[in-house]
């Protein structure tokens with residue numbers, strides 16, 4: 220079979236860093252496309268696999284936040300054509316399972332069951348005889364990828380490719396997680412725990428809902444300072460207060476209407492529940508390490524008639540979130556450029572992830588040559 224040589228960052232079993240190397244890529248099968256990557260985001264979810272907080276089939280090319288240009292299409296592809304610039308969804312929804320049919324393709328069950336393989340159960344990347352998986356059927360830390368056509372959402376020409384890349388995960392997860400939540404109300408008060416890529420976008424989502432107070436919570440002062448640019452009205456360094464929920468209650472006269480855990484930490488999730496007012500909603504929006512559980516005060520939960528819920532990939536159809544966010548971006552209502560603080564070539568991917576470890580502000584981007 221005809222194979223194309225691609226340059227990709229591979230994670231092997233037991234590795235805590237990426238190896239950038241040449242791999243061989245098959246042609247797109249029926250319903251699949253080949254995309255030339257433009258930009259990829261450096262996300263905490265990749266980090267979990269890198270540091271062993273989550274498990275995944277290996278060897279694998281990670282990366283699930285990206286955008287690029289379609290260069291080749293397989294048989295029967297109708298959604299996109301060569302030349303289309305696209306945001307890539309990290310859930311290639313099947314369209315036929317119960318969650319898809321109920322309007323939640325973001326949590327497609329078939330996609331989860333098949334994992335980092337294509338829908339026919341095979342892979343498209345090889346290192347000589349060894350098969351290489353692609354995270355979320357994408358693996359965007361590669362100059363070319365093969366993915367299912369349903370991953371692709373075409374975008375207008377005036378949306379820069381690095382902006383499109385971030386809409387592929389952090390912007391949609393954060394902004395979508397607020398504006399698509401049925402409990403979000405205009406003028407609500409909000410607390411956002413964790414001010415990384417997702418947290419900053421939760422803040423932007425709260426701003427879009429015209430939240431009257433947006434309280435940013437983190438343990439790093441410069442990250443808190445950074446949140447004001449995106450709409451925070453107050454900040455709390457949780458390492459410097461005895462009890463963060465008391466501090467939030469004091470600021471808001473009894474607690475916020477909604478609180479978001481953008482980190483995925485059991486103590487933080489418990490704190491979000493404590494920080495909301497009676498009838499308030501706490502939302503888990505950052506991915507926790509596998510197996511984590513959280514201690515919730517059950518009486519407070521029941522007597523306060525509180526809600527604790529998960530939100531995955533913007534809470535609803537990612538493509539619908541992409542569409543709305545692209546329009547918000549073009550209107551100037553969502554700042555994506557301001558999130559981008561570092562740009563690296565693929566060869567510097569390990570350095571790009573070290574910046575996450577150092578808790579640097581905003582988002583890092585892997586930029587591919589034109």
Ligand SMILES: [Zn+2]
Pocket residue numbers: 262263264265283284388389
């Ligand atoms: Zn992500």
Ligand SMILES: [Zn+2]
Pocket residue numbers: 312313314315316317318319320324327328329330
């Ligand atoms: Zn499905």
